[in-house]
Amino acid sequence: MTTTPHSPSPSPAVQLTEHALAYLHSAALRAAALLGVADHLADGPRTAEELAAATGADAGHLRRALRLLATREVFREDTATGAFHLTPAADALRSDAPSSLRDAVVMLTDDPFWRPAGRLADTVRAGRTVFDDIFGAPYFAHLERVPEAGTVFDTGMAGLAESENDPIAAAYEFPATGTVVDVGGGRGGLLRQVLLRNPGLTGILYDQEPVLRHHTLDLPDLTGRWQTAPGDFFTAVPPGADIYLLKRILHDWNDADCLRILRACRTAMTRPGSRLLAIDAVLPQGNSPHPGKTMDVLMMTSLNGRERDEPAFHHLLTEAGLKPGRTLPTESTLSIVEGVVG
Numbered sequence: 001m002t003t004t005p006h007s008p009s010p011s012p013a014v015q016l017t018e019h020a021l022a023y024l025h026s027a028a029l030r031a032a033a034l035l036g037v038a039d040h041l042a043d044g045p046r047t048a049e050e051l052a053a054a055t056g057a058d059a060g061h062l063r064r065a066l067r068l069l070a071t072r073e074v075f076r077e078d079t080a081t082g083a084f085h086l087t088p089a090a091d092a093l094r095s096d097a098p099s100s101l102r103d104a105v106v107m108l109t110d111d112p113f114w115r116p117a118g119r120l121a122d123t124v125r126a127g128r129t130v131f132d133d134i135f136g137a138p139y140f141a142h143l144e145r146v147p148e149a150g151t152v153f154d155t156g157m158a159g160l161a162e163s164e165n166d167p168i169a170a171a172y173e174f175p176a177t178g179t180v181v182d183v184g185g186g187r188g189g190l191l192r193q194v195l196l197r198n199p200g201l202t203g204i205l206y207d208q209e210p211v212l213r214h215h216t217l218d219l220p221d222l223t224g225r226w227q228t229a230p231g232d233f234f235t236a237v238p239p240g241a242d243i244y245l246l247k248r249i250l251h252d253w254n255d256a257d258c259l260r261i262l263r264a265c266r267t268a269m270t271r272p273g274s275r276l277l278a279i280d281a282v283l284p285q286g287n288s289p290h291p292g293k294t295m296d297v298l299m300m301t302s303l304n305g306r307e308r309d310e311p312a313f314h315h316l317l318t319e320a321g322l323k324p325g326r327t328l329p330t331e332s333t334l335s336i337v338e339g340v341v342g
């Protein structure tokens with residue numbers, strides 16, 4: 001009988017030190033995304049020297065950053081040749097990969113998320129984000145005031161959403177005809193997939209005006225079936241539609257602000273049988289890992305937002321005058337929680 005050598009679990013000291021320095025993984029990932037390293041591996045493996053020449057970086061330093069990422073299966077170094085290879089995760093960092101995550105990585109590690117995260121202790125003490133103290137305005141107001149930050153967010157958000165939009169559109173049985181409003185729909189990736197899958201539906205993409213300028217609805221298959229509408233979802237939402245989508249909207253806000261948004265939707269839901277679909281992570285109980293638990297802390301540090309469990313969604317819907325319906329899982333990390341006009 002052969003035995004495999006037993007590798008003892010790391011000591012608490014090693015574990016905690018690794019946890020404390022885990023931000024360097026994020027930093028190395030950001031560097032690789034900004035330098036476009038994955039794009040230069042699309043045609044095959046290359047050494048750090050070749051990658052450095054192609055990206056305008058220092059070869060020794062680039063190799064060390066990539067070596068760290070390789071410990072998490074983002075890139076792989078062939079130690080015999082010194083060449084770096086793409087892995088499935090690194091492949092998704094290519095700018096032209098289907099559902100590329102490059103822009104999402106840049107957005108998630110950009111200053112509006114990165115800097116408040118470093119002050120989490122202050123956020124936890126105060127029970128509110130320190131974002132406004134650092135940037136002088138709340139998150140979305142900052143994005144409006146600083147167009148470059150707004151562009152990083154909008155492109156990153158669209159990239160993050162690209163892999164989840166179609167599984168979400170596929171997970172729900174939409175009516176054969178009628179109108180769908182995507183409330184805070186960003187560049188329209190979800191509405192696009194819903195309309196492509198449901199040829200009898202028309203759609204309205206509702207968001208702030210600068211965001212709508214770069215929408216992605218202009219496809220030959222969708223001609224004449226959509227319009228954009230700029231506005232503020234705290235004030236009003238386009239009325240009289242059959243379905244209202246709110247994807248990754250409620251998680252940005254505290255309960256009081258969510259109720260303002262949901263009540264604006266409820267007022268707009270004048271058609272009998274009109275339904276609202278809150279699409280967000282639905283947090284499980286217990287200690288098991290869930291991507292929503294990480295996103296929850298991000299929402300807390302930069303936005304005063306939160307991820308919620310099913311009872312919390314039902315409470316908000318009920319307070320806004322909607323009857324909680326089904327909770328449907330999707331093949332993404334998000335679920336669909338229905339609210340119906342009672």
Ligand SMILES: C[S@@+](CC[C@H](N)C(=O)[O-])C[C@H]1O[C@@H](n2cnc3c(N)ncnc32)[C@H](O)[C@@H]1O
Pocket residue numbers: 140157158161183184185186187206207208211231232233234246247248249252
């Ligand atoms: C987290 S993003 C979600 C975007 C999109 N639903 C998705 O899942 O990809 C939040 C969206 O809410 C929009 N938003 C923020 N405040 C808004 C407001 N007061 N009125 C309308 N849209 C707003 C932002 O512009 C952004 O597109």
